[in-house]
Amino acid sequence: MDDTPPEQAPGMRQLRFADGLEHMFRRYHADAFLARMRWSLLVAAAVFLLFALLDAISLPEPVRTQVLALRLGLIMPTLALAGFATYLPRLRPWLQWTASAASLVCGLGVVGIIGVARAHAFPLPYEGIILVIFAVYFLTGLRFMPAMLCGWVTFVAYLGMEMLAGTPGHVLLYNAFFVGSANLIGTAGCYFLEYAVRQHFLSQRRLQEMAEKDFLTGLLNRRAFSARAASTWRQAQREKHAVGVAMMDVDYFKRYNDHYGHAAGDETLRQVAQVLGQHARRPLDIVARYGGEEFVGLWYDLSAQDMQALLERVRAGVAALDLPHAASDASPRVSISIGLAYLQPQPGEGIEDALRLADMALYQAKEQGRDRVVCKQPQGPGSTG
Incomplete structure (x- = not known):
């Protein structure tokens, strides 16, 4: 787990993480701000409708007709489409673009409304631009x-509209100063808001990692394995793919602790965990510390031969650590016994059924002398030594 404080995390000041983490943040942001985006679009629509009512009462012709055409014919349909898009799951990754387009249409629409008023020499206040700007940022x-x-x-x-409309220089200067200042305040405020959201995202990830990771080995803990394995199991059921579920036990580990001490035992577990992690790098591969010296793993959509070959490499990798184990009856060095359940999940079966089968295979591996891989399949046992 990365222990870098949130305020020092790479990409924080530039408001961009490394690609993988940035992708996760954007998904988090989209989910966290979805409700706000929907409410903001609804509030914007209500405000524009109120202004349309005000325009209908107070504006003279032909200003009224052109302004209402912009409010009701351009801005309101855009807000309605953007709001509808927030309810389409397939458009979720594009909501920033959708909301940006809607915000820009609102801003440019208000510029157009003020421009219409200027063209007819009607003194319509420019402050509506400031309202839109603050809404966009916050x-x-x-x-x-x-x-x-x-x-x-x-x-x-x-600015372009006011210059084309021939607004006097001293008036334009003050208007530009206020609208520009609103943008500066919005820019700074929005930056600090996103910075805080990114800090919260990193802190939440660290808390989640602390809750899911085994403190000694850095692998997932038993509870996290159960949750993730159950999800992968359901996916395998839907897609009709096989899974390999392995129970793994460091041989004679109690004797190792008694002989070399608990500190050495902890270091051994960490090194064994590193070997396991090196063989579970695909997105759906899962390895965890199940408790004590016992580990568990799940591998998705491998053939039975590839699955057994992978676990043989795990066993050989542990042996290659070349850690002396004088108290072992299986090997003069630290070794591991592995029980594999290889099966295609069937309706009505759960990950618990696979774990029971893997535990039976592990028991058989120990009965046969340990330091080996034994595989069991639902239709009948098979083993490799």
């Missing part, structure tokens, strides 16, 4: 970069 659930892009593009579009 309400929509956008991350820093897309929020900043929307905010500053809206600002540039507003």
Whole structure:
């Protein structure tokens, strides 16, 4: 587990982690801010409807017709489409783009509304731009970069519109100062908000790792293995793939502790765990410390021959550590016995059935002299020595 403090984690100040962690953060962010994004779109729609009502009451023709066309014909449909997109799971990875597009349409739409008023010499306040900018930075659930892009593009579009409209220089200067200041405040605030969210994400991951990892070996603990293995088992049932479930036991480990001491025993378990971890690198491979000197593993969609060959490499890897074990009856060095259950999960079966079969195979490995791999399959036992 990485013990780097959140504030020192690589990518924190640039608001980007390494690719794998960044992908996990974006999924976390999308899930955490989904409700906020939906509510912000709903609030935005309500506010624009209230302004449309105000426009209908207070604006003269033809300003009223053109402004309502922008509010009701452009901005409201965009908000409705963006809100609908938040309920489509297949669009979840693209919600930042969706919300960014909706925010930009709102910003540019308000710029257009002010532009219509300027073209008809109607004194419509420009402050609506500031409301949109603050909403983009603080309400929509956008991350820093897309929020900043929307905010500053809206600002540039507003300046361009006012210059084309011939707004007097001293008026434009003050308006630009206030809108620009709103963007500066929003940029800084949004940066610190995302920084805090990333800190929380890292802290949550560390807490999860502490809850799931065995403190001595760094492998998963028994509870975490049970949860992940059950999920993989269900996937194997759906996809009709075989799994190999192995129970592994360091031979005569109590004697090892009695002879060499518990500190040496702990170091041995750590080295054995490293060997196991080296043989479980695919996304669905799982290895864990099951308790004491016992380990458990699950490998997904390997043939029976490949599965047994892999576990033979595990056994040989432990032997290659060349750790003396004078008190062992199996080998003069530390060795491991492995029981493998190889099967294709069937309806009505659970991971517990595979673990029981693997435990039977492990018992048979010990009965045959230890330091070996024994495989059992539901249709009948088979073994390799």
